[in-house]
Amino acid sequence: MFFRFACGLILVVLVSMLGIALEKQTLEMNRAVSRQYFQIDLLLELHARLRLSIQQKTAPALLADAPLTDQTSTAQRFRRVPSPCRSDRP
Amino acid sequence: MDSKDKPLTGNTNPYWLRSRLVSAVVMLGWMLMIARLIHLQGSQHQLLNTKVARQSTFSETVPARPGEILDRNGHVLAMTVTRDSLYAVPSEIEDPRAFVWAISDALDVNVDLLFRRITDSPDKHFIWVKRRLEEEEVDRVRSLQLPKRAWGFRREYLRQYPQGQYAAHVLGMRDIDNIGHGGLEQSLDQDIRGRDGRRTMSRDARGLVVEVAMERSIAPRHGRTVITTLDVLTQIRVERELSELMQRWNPLGACVVVMEPHSGEVLAMASAPTFNPNRPGSVPEDAWKNLAVSAVFEPGSTFKPFIVGWAMQHDVLQFDERIKCFNGAYRMGRRILHDHHAYSELSVEDVLVKSSNIGMARIGERLGLEGLHQATATFGFGRRTGIELPGEIDGLVRRRDLWDEYSIGSIPMGQEIAVTPLQLITAHAALANGGRLVRPRLLMGTGEDSTPTPLNHIETVDATPAIETSILRPDIAQWLVAGPMKNVVERGTAKSARTPGISMFGKTGTAQKPDPETGGYSHSRHVCSFICGAPAENPQVLVLVMVDEPRAPGAHYGGSVAAPTGAKVLQYALQRILHLSHRLTIRPEHDLPPTRVR
Numbered sequence: 001m002f003f004r005f006a007c008g009l010i011l012v013v014l015v016s017m018l019g020i021a022l023e024k025q026t027l028e029m030n031r032a033v034s035r036q037y038f039q040i041d042l043l044l045e046l047h048a049r050l051r052l053s054i055q056q057k058t059a060p061a062l063l064a065d066a067p068l069t070d071q072t073s074t075a076q077r078f079r080r081v082p083s084p085c086r087s088d089r090p
Numbered sequence: 091m092d093s094k095d096k097p098l099t100g101n102t103n104p105y106w107l108r109s110r111l112v113s114a115v116v117m118l119g120w121m122l123m124i125a126r127l128i129h130l131q132g133s134q135h136q137l138l139n140t141k142v143a144r145q146s147t148f149s150e151t152v153p154a155r156p157g158e159i160l161d162r163n164g165h166v167l168a169m170t171v172t173r174d175s176l177y178a179v180p181s182e183i184e185d186p187r188a189f190v191w192a193i194s195d196a197l198d199v200n201v202d203l204l205f206r207r208i209t210d211s212p213d214k215h216f217i218w219v220k221r222r223l224e225e226e227e228v229d230r231v232r233s234l235q236l237p238k239r240a241w242g243f244r245r246e247y248l249r250q251y252p253q254g255q256y257a258a259h260v261l262g263m264r265d266i267d268n269i270g271h272g273g274l275e276q277s278l279d280q281d282i283r284g285r286d287g288r289r290t291m292s293r294d295a296r297g298l299v300v301e302v303a304m305e306r307s308i309a310p311r312h313g314r315t316v317i318t319t320l321d322v323l324t325q326i327r328v329e330r331e332l333s334e335l336m337q338r339w340n341p342l343g344a345c346v347v348v349m350e351p352h353s354g355e356v357l358a359m360a361s362a363p364t365f366n367p368n369r370p371g372s373v374p375e376d377a378w379k380n381l382a383v384s385a386v387f388e389p390g391s392t393f394k395p396f397i398v399g400w401a402m403q404h405d406v407l408q409f410d411e412r413i414k415c416f417n418g419a420y421r422m423g424r425r426i427l428h429d430h431h432a433y434s435e436l437s438v439e440d441v442l443v444k445s446s447n448i449g450m451a452r453i454g455e456r457l458g459l460e461g462l463h464q465a466t467a468t469f470g471f472g473r474r475t476g477i478e479l480p481g482e483i484d485g486l487v488r489r490r491d492l493w494d495e496y497s498i499g500s501i502p503m504g505q506e507i508a509v510t511p512l513q514l515i516t517a518h519a520a521l522a523n524g525g526r527l528v529r530p531r532l533l534m535g536t537g538e539d540s541t542p543t544p545l546n547h548i549e550t551v552d553a554t555p556a557i558e559t560s561i562l563r564p565d566i567a568q569w570l571v572a573g574p575m576k577n578v579v580e581r582g583t584a585k586s587a588r589t590p591g592i593s594m595f596g597k598t599g600t601a602q603k604p605d606p607e608t609g610g611y612s613h614s615r616h617v618c619s620f621i622c623g624a625p626a627e628n629p630q631v632l633v634l635v636m637v638d639e640p641r642a643p644g645a646h647y648g649g650s651v652a653a654p655t656g657a658k659v660l661q662y663a664l665q666r667i668l669h670l671s672h673r674l675t676i677r678p679e680h681d682l683p684p685t686r687v688r
Contacts, residue, residue: 027300034291034302044155048171055166055252060322 146292147303153247154284157313157551159261159274161322162534162670168251168261168275168367174228174243175221180207180214182239189240193219196230221266222248249275255366257325259380260318260359260479260532263367272378274316274532276480281551284313314551317534319355321670324348327662328358335655336362339640345381345511346655348663349632351519351623354528354556356477357631357663357670383482386508387617387636390601391445391583391648393504393514395521395570397453398442400465402566406456409569411438413449420448422499427451442574443582445598447503454502462501463490468561469517470527471509476557477530485509504599511619515634518597518621521570522629525562571595576626583649587622587657594660595629596622598648603639615639620652622660631663 130138159168176197183189186208194201197220207217219241223231228243249264262273270279287310290303328346335344348358361381365373379385401407418432429446441449454462466472472487486508493501500506512530520527533553575595578584583598599619602611618640623632635652644650 030301031299034299037289037302041152045172048155048169051166052169052171052250052252055169059253060165061253061256061326 146294146300147290148293149288149290149307152287152289152310153268154286154310155312156247156249156264156268156284157282157315157549159282159316159318161257161318161320161325163321165322166252167257167318167320167322168249168264170247170249172245173222173224173248175246176219176223176231176241176243178208178217178219178241179239180209180212180217182237183208183212184237184240186212189236192234192236193231196234197223197227222246249367251367253322253326254368255364256322256329257320257359258364258367259361259382260320260356261367262480263370265370272481273380273479274318277478278316278551282313282316285311287311312549314549316551318532319350319357319534320359320532321357321666324663324666325358325360328659329360329364331655331659332360332362335635335637335651338642339637339644339651340642341640341651342638343376343379343381343385344635344637345385346636346659347382347511347515347634348659349515349519349530349634350667351522351629351632352528354516354519354530354558355534356530356532357666358659359532380479380481381636381638382511383477383479384510385636385638386483386485386510387603387619387638388507388601389504389509389514390599390617390619391504392518392597392599392619392621393507393509394442394445394450394502395575395597396465396469396517397450397457397462397502398438398574399521399562399566399570400461400468401453401457403562404457404461406461407438407453409438412436413438413441413446413452415441415446415448415452418448420451422451423495425496425499427499439574439577442570442597443577445578445583447499450502451499454498457502459490459493459497462497463493466501466507468527469520471507471513471517475510475512475516475530477512478532478554482512483510485513504601511634511636514619514636515621515632518623518634519632520561521567521575522623522632523567524564525560525567526558527561529557531556571623571629572626579622583647584620584622584653586649587620587653587660589657589661592661592664593625593627594622594657595624595626596620596653596656598653600646600648616646618646618648618651620648620656622653622656624660624664630667631660633660633663635659 156170158166158170161167176193178189178193180186186205190201190205190208193199193204199220204219211217220227231241231243246266247268249268251258251261251263258273260273262271262275264270264275264282268283270276270282275282288308290306291299292301292303294300328348332344332346335341343362345361346358347356349356359380359382361379363374363377365377398407402409412435414435415429415433417434418429420427427448429444429448431444433440433444433446433449436444436446436449440446441453457465466487471485473484474482488506493506497506516527516530519530531553533551535553535556572595575597576593578598579588579594579596584596587594587596597620599617599621601617601619602613603615603617604610605612605615616639618637619635621632621634623629633656635656637651640646640651
């Protein structure tokens with residue numbers, strides 16, 4: 001009888017533990033989902049700040065004020081260097 | 091054989107008794123537990139649930155992010171970021187003096203005031219120390235290692251205007267409590283502000299959020315994006331030209347409006363003195379007023395083309411007619427009118443080109459008071475244009491029964507009525523677009539374009555439908571623009587605006603301001619204006635410059651004060667108009683939707 005009682009008790013404990021494990025997992029997932037809401041807030045804020053930064057750095061007023069020499073040097077920097085013609089080779 | 095030697099039967103065996111006793115106790119324990127569970131789950135279920143919910147559930151406001159304001163090419167004119175605001179909890183501060191001293195090391199705050207606020211209300215749980223701190227200030231406060239429960243940060247929205255002072259009067263500004271003041275920020279406040287949401291969450295014993303209960307939460311409705319008709323490059327050029335004009339002529343104020351006459355879209359609108367909406371504390375008192383919509387002035391000669399057009403529309407004046415001008419002096423009742431130069435006779439075209447007051451008065455006589463009043467009302471004077479800006483005023487057109495014979499001479503030369511610069515350019519747009527009076531607008535219509543753009547998923551403020559009325563025969567409007575008004579620039583009062591390579595039309599105006607001391611007109615205080623457009627054959631851009639009381643030495647005429655600025659702005663706007671698409675072009679960073687994320 002004692003053996004049967006112990007078995008029953010162990011079974012109940014095992015089922016409870018399983019339930020607790022499942023509950024913990026559910027909670028963890030709920031927490032992860034909840035984190036996403038705050039993550040969206042953070043990403044939106046980050047997006048806003050980056051956009052603001054882009055707008056400030058590329059403000060038309062600043063571009064209009066940029067000295068012409070800077071623009072020229074940038075253009076020259078990206079200009080493709082002509083490769084030597086075949087006829088130039090020895 | 092005594093009882094000790096008797097064999098133990100089942101009922102008297104001590105092990106049996108003990109096991110029975112233990113079983114009974116355990117059973118009783120289980121029974122009690124089951125009974126308690128039934129009690130808790132049954133009768134006290136509701137009560138306990140409420141208790142748990144009260145302890146573990148809380149909710150907080152999710153503030154709606156105010157919508158952005160963009161120019162027609164997607165350049166951001168106004169947007170919102172968050173900043174930390176520092177608060178203190180006086181009830182938790184043990185040594186206010188040390189606390190304030192430490193704060194003053196990190197922040198620029200009024201130490202005495204803060205100390206007094208803390209010591210005056212030691213039981214309070216919340217007072218602001220400084221709102222919307224810079225990132226460096228936040229770091230400095232964090233590094234102070236103040237007592238944890240005595241202070242904290244709260245995130246608040248901060249409105250930013252990346253283009254600085256440009257278009258300040260059109261945009262307005264948003265205060266610390268997120269309320270719009272002036273410009274589009276005020277007129278579209280409800281749309282831009284959005285609606286706050288509420289987020290319900292449950293937390294565990296350590297206070298950490300376990301779950302966001304979405305079924306009990308209300309998502310915020312973020313503010314809508316406003317897409318304006320402004321072109322920021324034109325706006326910048328306009329404001330720079332206006333700034334130069336202010337330096338050169340030192341007027342009380344001035345404004346410039348650039349408009350596309352066919353649709354009524356305002357490409358640029360600037361008013362001086364101006365302000366920087368990023369620094370609301372340093373706005374001069376006289377800089378708030380947007381002169382383009384809230385200043386009135388007598389239009390002077392810029393009003394004359396409307397009267398000529400209306401007279402032709404009603405067949406009291408012909409294109410090829412000649413008007414007698416009485417050699418520069420003409421008596422009307424008790425009044426003698428004068429021209430700047432004496433003309434015996436002028437063609438209708440030359441009445442406008444030479445800006446003859448006598449010629450106009452004679453045309454006014456033909457129309458009569460009724461006709462003049464009709465013309466004034468038809469071209470939209472005396473009532474608001476309906477642009478999406480707050481503070482627009484009606485102008486001043488007196489009731490018809492208050493007009494007298496004096497008005498017959500005054501109205502045709504732009505006196506006795508007062509108009510706003512926006513009313514004036516809107517009326518001139520009707521001449522430039524073939525006789526249609528259109529409502530000026532600052533909001534881009536996105537609805538008419540069905541082509542999908544990356545902005546389609548962003549909720550934008552809809553432009554109100556365009557309103558237009560046909561008020562003048564197209565041939566008359568075209569003749570006025572391509573004939574007399576073109577010649578005003580070629581050989582008339584606006585020769586200073588002549589620009590090689592541009593077929594420009596225009597009209598100058600120099601109105602005397604009323605003198606409160608004499609009750610008449612002042613001879614030293616003027617409002618100089620110039621309206622111009624191009625190309626004269628098919629006008630694409632209109633520019634109006636209004637200068638209120640130039641005070642620098644020099645000749646204060648519309649042709650000398652306002653016309654050079656108008657010509658420079660027109661030249662630039664004409665180049666820009668080629669690059670302006672009527673469909674919104676989007677900058678790549680718009681790909682992420684800032685609104686309605688959940």
